[in-house]
Amino acid sequence: MYITITAQKVQGNYAQSAADFVDYLEKENEGKPLPELEHFFDQQHDEIAAEEVIREIDDNTAKLKNKEPKFYSITLNPSGRELKAIQDSPEALKRYTREAMKEYAKAFHREIDGRPVAITDIKYYAKVERQRTFKGTDKQVRENQPYATKILELKNDIRSINRGEQIGNTKTLQQKIQRLEAAAPYQLDGKRIVRGMAKPGSQSHIHIIVSRKDASNRYSLSPGSKHKASEVEMHGKMIKRGFDRNAxxxxxxKTFDQLFRYKRNYVESYTARKTFLKDPKLYFSTITKLPANEKAMAFKLLQQSGVNTAVLSIPTNKFQVAIKALNQLKKGVGKAIESGSIGI
Known part of the structure; x- marks a missing residue:
């Protein structure tokens, strides 16, 4: 499970309205028949209209300045293995979202009217999305780019010839384009993978819009707080503050695992991700010490995400002599983590 929390910005400035973000999330519904539409939902309600989401978020910004985030975006990104475990069910994803947002409320080191923050204090709207598209940063698009550049140059040459600006054989150039299209290393259904093309397989994930202010529009609840858990004196009172993102x-x-009895492998865990970022050598060493069946699954998951695991066959006490191979493995795992392809 790969989870992100970001403050929404437009050209470097915090978005003053949720309208553009809601419109972006509505794009997947374009052209779909009514029974197939994915609607917004919150903790208690389904089928919430986009207009209501915009109105409720935009009206819940009391005393917030232009230079402060008005709302945050949370994404819950299950891995392919996790989606398979729940049969890619939108209803299961909604159920999970509602439980995860309870954990979001608990992560605030704050009090409202003398009690801890509860899910009823959180104003949020969520939506299940079923598709993802290839981005310019994806490996497939990046490694296809030299072919795309040459193809564009040839197409420009063809247009110049057709306008009489240069001499050449357009048929020959078209044949070169066809050869380049076929030679591009990453293909999908016989077509070169390009930015914006839909990714294959199960791609379901959840987008959540959560207000910076609590449901009463009185208190600021910022998941972007730099403070994990602390107290500060304000107006003569000690005030709790902070948000524990790690928690x-x-x-x-943990909630996903309990809800769906999911047996999470070490390399899929948030603990593994944190270990990799702090101490890659310990990360790899831990994998080699897993029980045989768990280690086999770890290798399989890493290999499926494009990581060369050959170095993991080197005895732990000889890692020092394989530092070059270890650095290559670090690079591969790092890219897999960034893309969420091993579910971290």
Whole structure:
């Protein structure tokens, strides 16, 4: 499970309205028949209209300045293995979202009217999305780019010839284009993978719009707080503050496992991701010490995400002599983590 929390910005400035973000999330519904539409939902309601989401988020910004985030975007990104475990069910994803948002509320080190923050204090709207598209940063698009560049140059040459600006054989150039299209290393259904093309397989994920202010529009609840858990004196009172992002992500992961009896492998865990970022050598060493069946699954998951695991066959006490191979493995795992392809 790969979870992100971001403040929404437009050209470097915090978005003053949720309208553009809601419109972006509505694009997947374009052209779909009514029974197939994915609607917004919150903790208690289904089929919430986009207009209501915009109105409720935009009206819940009391005393917030232009330079402060008005709302945050949370994404819950299950891996292919996790989606398979729940049969890619939108209803299961909704159920999970509602439980994960309870963990979001618990992660605030705040009090409202003398009690801890509860899910009823959180104003949020979520939506299940079923598709993803290839981005310019994806490996497939990046490694196809040299072919795309040459194809564009040839197409420009053809247009110049047709306008009489240069001499050449357009048929020959078209044949070159066809050869380049076929030679591009990453293809999908016989076509070169390009930015914007829909990704294959199960791609379901959840987008959540959560207000910066609590449901009463009185208190600021910022998941972007730099403070994990602390107290500060304000107006003569000691006020609790902070948000524990690690606790939110870790407990949301645990919630998924408990809800669906999911047996999470080490390399899929948030703990593994944190270990990799802090101490890659310990990360790899831990994998080699897993029980045989778990280690086999770890290798399989890493290999499926494009990581060369050959170095993991080197005895732990000889890692020092394989530092070059270890660095290559680090690079591969890092890219897999960034893309969420091993579910971290």
């Amino acid at each position: 939110f992500i870790k407990n949301s992961e």
